[in-house]
Amino acid sequence: xxxxxxxSITDVFMGYLGDDVxxxxxxxxxxxxxxxxxxxxxxxxxxxxxxxxxxxLERAGEISDAERHEFVLLSDVLGLSSxxxxxxxxxxxxxxxxxxxxxxxxxxxxxxxxxxxxGFDAPxxxxxxxxxxxxxxxxxxxxxxxxxxxxxxxxxxQDPDQDTYSFHGFQTVGADGRYAFxxxxxxxxxVPSDGPVGDILRACGRHPWRPSHLHYIAEADGFKPLVTEVxxxxxxxxxxxxxxxxxxxxxxxxxxxxxxxxxxxxxDLSGHVEGDYLxxxxxxxxxxx
Amino acid sequence: xxxxxxxSITDVFMGYLGDDVxxxxxxxxxxxxxxxxxxxxxxxxxxxxxxxxxxxLERAGEISDAERHEFVLLSDVLGLSSxxxxxxxxxxxxxxxxxxxxxxxxxxxxxxxxxxxxGFDAPxxxxxxxxxxxxxxxxxxxxxxxxxxxxxxxxxxQDPDQDTYSFHGFQTVGADGRYAFxxxxxxxxxVPSDGPVGDILRACGRHPWRPSHLHYIAEADGFKPLVTEVxxxxxxxxxxxxxxxxxxxxxxxxxxxxxxxxxxxxxDLSGHVEGDYLxxxxxxxxxxx
Numbered sequence: 001x002x003x004x005x006x007x008s009i010t011d012v013f014m015g016y017l018g019d020d021v022x023x024x025x026x027x028x029x030x031x032x033x034x035x036x037x038x039x040x041x042x043x044x045x046x047x048x049x050x051x052x053x054x055x056x057l058e059r060a061g062e063i064s065d066a067e068r069h070e071f072v073l074l075s076d077v078l079g080l081s082s083x084x085x086x087x088x089x090x091x092x093x094x095x096x097x098x099x100x101x102x103x104x105x106x107x108x109x110x111x112x113x114x115x116x117x118x119g120f121d122a123p124x125x126x127x128x129x130x131x132x133x134x135x136x137x138x139x140x141x142x143x144x145x146x147x148x149x150x151x152x153x154x155x156x157x158q159d160p161d162q163d164t165y166s167f168h169g170f171q172t173v174g175a176d177g178r179y180a181f182x183x184x185x186x187x188x189x190x191v192p193s194d195g196p197v198g199d200i201l202r203a204c205g206r207h208p209w210r211p212s213h214l215h216y217i218a219e220a221d222g223f224k225p226l227v228t229e230v231x232x233x234x235x236x237x238x239x240x241x242x243x244x245x246x247x248x249x250x251x252x253x254x255x256x257x258x259x260x261x262x263x264x265x266x267x268d269l270s271g272h273v274e275g276d277y278l279x280x281x282x283x284x285x286x287x288x289x
Numbered sequence: 290x291x292x293x294x295x296x297s298i299t300d301v302f303m304g305y306l307g308d309d310v311x312x313x314x315x316x317x318x319x320x321x322x323x324x325x326x327x328x329x330x331x332x333x334x335x336x337x338x339x340x341x342x343x344x345x346l347e348r349a350g351e352i353s354d355a356e357r358h359e360f361v362l363l364s365d366v367l368g369l370s371s372x373x374x375x376x377x378x379x380x381x382x383x384x385x386x387x388x389x390x391x392x393x394x395x396x397x398x399x400x401x402x403x404x405x406x407x408g409f410d411a412p413x414x415x416x417x418x419x420x421x422x423x424x425x426x427x428x429x430x431x432x433x434x435x436x437x438x439x440x441x442x443x444x445x446x447q448d449p450d451q452d453t454y455s456f457h458g459f460q461t462v463g464a465d466g467r468y469a470f471x472x473x474x475x476x477x478x479x480v481p482s483d484g485p486v487g488d489i490l491r492a493c494g495r496h497p498w499r500p501s502h503l504h505y506i507a508e509a510d511g512f513k514p515l516v517t518e519v520x521x522x523x524x525x526x527x528x529x530x531x532x533x534x535x536x537x538x539x540x541x542x543x544x545x546x547x548x549x550x551x552x553x554x555x556x557d558l559s560g561h562v563e564g565d566y567l568x569x570x571x572x573x574x575x576x577x578x
Contacts, residue, residue: 003535003536003537004368004371004375004533004535004536005375006372006375006376009368009371009372009375009533010368012368012533013367013368013533016493016495016529016531017493017494017495018493018494018495019494020494021492021493021494022492025492025493027332028332028334028338029489029493031328031331031332032328032332033367033368035324035325035327035328035331036324036367036369037368037369037372038324039320039321039324040369040372040373040376041372041376042320042324043316043317043320043321044376044377045317045372045373045376046373046377047373047374047377049317050364050369050370050373054358054360054361054364057346057349057350057360058350058353058358058360060346060350061346061347061349061350061351061353061360062350062353064347064350064351069343069347071343071346071347071350072343075339075343078302078322078325079293079298079299079301079302079322079326080325080326080329080339081339082293082298083295083298083326083329083330083334084329084334084335084336084339085336086293086294086295086298087295087329087330087333087334088333088335088336200318203310203311203314204305204306204307204310204314204318205306205307205308205309205310206305206306206307240305242305244293244298244301244302246292246293247292247293248292
């Protein structure tokens with residue numbers, strides 16, 4: 001339009017959309033632009049603030065690469081990632097939670113009862129449970145893509161001292177739906193705060209900590225994929241996760257287990273459990289498609 | 290919070306902000322995140338759509354460099370840049386309009402009455418006017434940073450065949466506030482549509498065209514800087530500028546001038562005007578700080 005005004009520009013934008021635009025795209029772009037314009041009008045956004053925003057996006061682009069996903073991190077700390085998860089969670093199944101920026105594809109096979117600890121100098125943790133449907137029936141052949149931090153609080157992609165797939169594993173469960181692996185206790189850690197998202201956290205007086213957690217992507221034929229995380233109940237950051245990932249049903253507890261008790265788990269862990277160990281039992285409930 | 294919900298997450302975000310956060314930052318971030326969350330809830334944003342958005346931002350980051358500003362272009366085609374301009378325009382002065390992604394710093398001095406055409410094979414256009422205050426009084430010493438497309442529709446930063454500062458000039462007006470330079474008629478052109486912003490335009494059924502225009506940044510001591518553009522009244526894209534830049538008071542007209550008439554302009558153009566020429570008169574009105 002020849003004379004766009006600050007009041008009319010949102011309608012002018014909608015008028016620019018072609019008649020045969022995909023209806024969902026029209027809905028999403030229309031809502032996005034309406035909220036973008038409302039935001040600018042509501043705060044009377046200045047040129048200096050606009051410049052700051054553009055410079056932020058450019059810096060986030062510069063720091064991003066195949067392993068550093070600053071825009072995912074931005075979405076995480078603004079709560080958008082968790083909100084999208086919650087919008088599509090199914091109450092009958094295990095809650096989903098943020099994928100985060102550290103998932104990598106192609107994790108190596110990890111046998112049921114296998115070991116992810118690989119001799120790291122930290123107490124052994126046995127994680128086990130059952131992948132089941134909403135009726136409690138095991139799901140044979142379900143797969144779990146599992147990843148977590150090393151004891152130093154770093155994921156392998158952040159840490160030149162770890163192998164690419166350190167603390168990453170891909171497990172396929174058997175007929176009983178049970179999964180199990182030995183690892184170490186994941187530790188709380190900070191999201192990467194050396195980039196522009198870190199600057200936002202500091203400016204907002206926010207800490208960059210996440211409570212410790214294990215990541216899972218659970219998949220099975222006929223079921224919706226589940227991307228989730230589980231958190232120990234005694235973590236100091238449980239109530240202030242900087243990426244908003246904690247849900248009531250994702251909180252678990254560690255049990256201290258005496259030496260020699262692993263045979264009762266039903267898994268042969270003789271190669272990688274000696275002495276006392278910690279145990280977590282956490283079942284994953286998938287929802288049929 | 291331990292159990293964030295899709296309803297509570299916006300309040301949880303606000304609760305994470307530190308007590309001593311800059312009040313303006315609290316206002317801007319609060320509004321931004323409220324609108325971001327409302328957008329996601331309103332359209333029930335899916336993971337696939339979220340992924341598309343993240344991939345878009347990453348691609349925009351990848352294509353950006355010192356000369357390609359894809360995030361500025363995104364802001365332009367969504368109307369945000371124009372909206373910020375309009376929020377801070379002062380009605381008594383010349384309207385501001387989008388800076389656009391093609392401004393470069395350090396343009397060479399261009400004497401009043403000087404030439405930016407440099408022998409390009411296109412009819413001569415004389416652009417002239419007065420930089421004045423809201424009482425109509427000339428502003429001696431005001432500066433104009435001027436840039437435009439070459440006859441091929443490209444800015445110098447887009448075109449390996451042009452010098453860096455081709456069709457860029459920096460003029461300082463004298464005691465009478467008058468500015469003048471010879472150039473060629475700028476032409477309508479498309480915003481860069483070979484990147485992710487181009488994909489948005491195509492998906493939305495939008496064209497990438499802008500009406501032809503001259504860019505100015507006018508500055509003077511004691512006055513608010515003015516970033517603006519002026520557009521000819523006969524341009525075919527005047528009513529559908531893809532970046533929403535046209536305002537009523539920024540529309541001008543070309544006058545066909547007979548050979549030999551340039552002395553009446555008061556400028557010595559004998560070195561670079563031969564034969565007929567086009568003339569535009571456009572005054573720039575700055576608002577005191």
